[in-house]
Amino acid sequence: MEETYRDRTSLVKGAKDIAKEVKRQAVKKVNKAVDKAQDGYTQRSYNRFQDEEDDDDYYVQGGNYGVEANDDEGSSEATEGHDEDDEIYEGEYQGIPNMGQGKDGMVALGQPMRDEYKDRHELETERKADEEELAQQYELIIQECGHGRFQWALFFVLGMALMADGVEVFVVGFVLPSAETDMCIPNSGSGWLGDIVYLGMMVGAFFWGGLADKVGRRQSLLICMSVNGFFAFLSSFVQGYGFFLFCRLFSGFGIGGAVPTVFSYFSEVLAREKRGEHLSWLCMFWMIGGIYASAMAWAIIPHYGWSFSMGSAYQFHSWRVFVIVCALPCVSSVVALTFMPESPRFLLEVGKHDEAWMILKQIHDTNMRARGQPEKVFTVNRIKTPKQIDELIEIESDTGTWYRRCFVRIRTELYGIWLTFMRCFNYPVKDNTIKLTAVWFTLSFGYYGLSVWFPDVIKHLQSDEYASRVKYFRNEEVSNFVFNFTLENQIHSNGEYINDRFIMMKFKSVTFEDSLFKNCVFDDITSLNTYFRNCTFVNTTFYNTDLEQYKFVDSEFINCTFFHIRTGCQISFDDDYSAYWIYFVNFLGTLAVLPGNIVSALLMDRIGRLTMLGGSMVLSGISCFFLWFGTSESMMIGMLCLYNGLTISAWNSLDVITVELYPTDRRATGFGFLNALCKAAAVLGNLIFGSLVGITKAIPILLASTVLVCGGLVGLRLPDTRTQVLM
DSSP, rough: HHHHHHHHHHHHHHHHHHHHHHHHHHHHHHHHHHHHHHHHSSOOOOOOHHTTTTSOOOTTTTEOOOOOOOOTTTTTTTTTTGGGTTTOOOOOOOOSSTTTTTTTTHHOOOOOOOOGEEEEEEHHHHHHHHHHHHHHHOOOOOOOOSSSHHHHHHHHHHHHHHHHHHHHHHHHHHHHHHHHHHOOOOOHHHHHHHHHHHHHHHHHHHHHHHHHHHOOOOHHHHHHHHHHHHHHHHHHTTOSHHHHHHHHHHHHHHTTTTHHHHHHHTTOOOOOHHHHHHHHHHHHHHHHHHHHHHHHHHHHHHHHHSOEEEEEEEOOOHHHHHHHHHHHHHHHHHHHHSSSSHHHHHHHHTOOOHHHHHHHHHHHHHHHHHHHHHTTTOOOOOOOOOOOOOOOOOOSSOOHHHHHHHHHHHHHHHHHHHHHHHHHHHHHHHHHHHHHHHHHHHHHHHHHHHHHHHHHHHHHHHHHHHHTTEEEEEEEEEOOOEEEEEEEEEEEEEEEEEOOOEEEEEEEEEEEEEEEEESSEEEEEEEEEEEEEEEEEEEEEEEEEEEGGGESSSSSEEEEEEEEEOOOOOOOOOOOOOHHHHHHHHHHHHHTHHHHHHHHHHHHHHHHHHHHHHHHHHHHHHHHHGGOOOOOOHHHHHHHHHHHHHHHHHHHHHHHHHHHHHHGHHHHHHHHEEEHHHHHHHHHHHHHTTTTTTTOOOHHHHHHHHHHHHHHHHTTSSSOTTTOOHH
């Protein structure tokens, strides 16, 4: 018995020694693998790993990364050792490893401390180490998947969503003049239409960006684009100004999530050496959206024949057709997104290893088939997943009803978005967030402020020129005459019109002052900016005209009759030159960013993001001083094109830097916050610069140049992300 007891004791002791040695060797392998991944992730192949010994294979806790297959042998070391009876083939996914499998000795003799016995600081430290290891491994996996058909397909799908964002910005400016006339919007309420859209985009950017870090990039983008498409389509049919504002508010709320989600989504399927260039190419779709909106406005809105009416209550004019056409990019992106997978980087971040592996294999196989190499095997078997930390959520006991459950769910999601946002101000991203806030605000304030100021100055010059050509008629006496032609840009004072007939006429910018109309007839009259001030009408008949009460200022009516007065504001001038001019100016200003887009895409990875950001903002600030010489319409258009062409490089580099500076679990949230700040700065810039039109040039020039130069200098203090993997 004693001998048996001694034998068992020696066996247990030997087993413990063996277990300790196994554990020591496993830790040694992990350290070697991490060192190799950190030193060699910038290389584009895994050949350096093939010559190592078997005990140096990439093995990590929770999974391993298979090395590249040997083309001569046609098999991979990651999956060798299985015969045909095992039915496991090279590159075949074998599932998430069982942590207890193959470790019976360790389990029997002592398990590691379970997560529930660790404090939160220890869990967060482990998760941070896992995320750093995953970042290195994921870069290697994306390099193995290659850049090909899948990335280009996603490029065009996300480009349509970004194009819809560009269209939304221009739609308001194009439909505002027509909508003001069609809905009889007073001057005091016309500014709300532009501001309400930016307000919706500001809230939407923050909300959808945070939601993308909670539920996924694809799902968040699908929902926000669907919201935008629905309310944009609905806004083309509503008649009341209040309901129209409501629809455009939610349309802006939906499209606000496009920019932060699109850039976060696309950056996570790009290798490091491709990221800067292809994100810059993606920015071109915003320019294409502006060109599309300008061209459609030019082609549709001035054609007032594209309209119909149902009495005086329902009017459907050409600008409503334009709103429907501008919703097409959004609808196209929603349809195309249904065929695209979720970001595998996001899935790994939330612990969905199997789904991420399947998508990465899909990317690899799609690109290899497009290259004519369908036999090339995806050699990844295990991918590191960060440790998942459960969040404690307080749920009320009274959640039996569906609306209570919905309320708790919404409140929980919003609270989670807020917590993620607050983490953007934690170490080590706090300093980067503060600097990015300054750069985003200054660039948005200067760009959007001057972008509004340029067209307003051009319109001010046009109105001055138009007013200088006004014709004055004083003390004229006209009797027994038939007016059946157009009167434009005229002022008639102290006139007398006796037994005159005004038939099928158009009045454009015509004013009658202190005049007498006696025994006259106004039949089928259409007017725009036409007023009768302090006039007297005696025995006069108005039939089928749009001369409503507000067009008669301090006027007197004696024995006059009104028949079939057209209520509502009428759009009626087919040759509206000013409308064409506005669309043409915006078209040129948008097209001017094409050279800047091309230059930034080609040089983004060569000269670096920071050089391009700081240089572009400083040059844009210097170019503002050329506005002193803008004394004509053509010169102002030239300055607008130069300014837009210089600032676009700053926008592109800022988008790239933003997605690269934030880790995956905060990328869309941080981007969404900065994009929301951008919209707030745009509204502030519109208010300040718009109030200075026609007053002075000095303040807009000095203000824009100062904020742009200061923002560029702050941007140069950001860390260079050109050689970093996507954390």
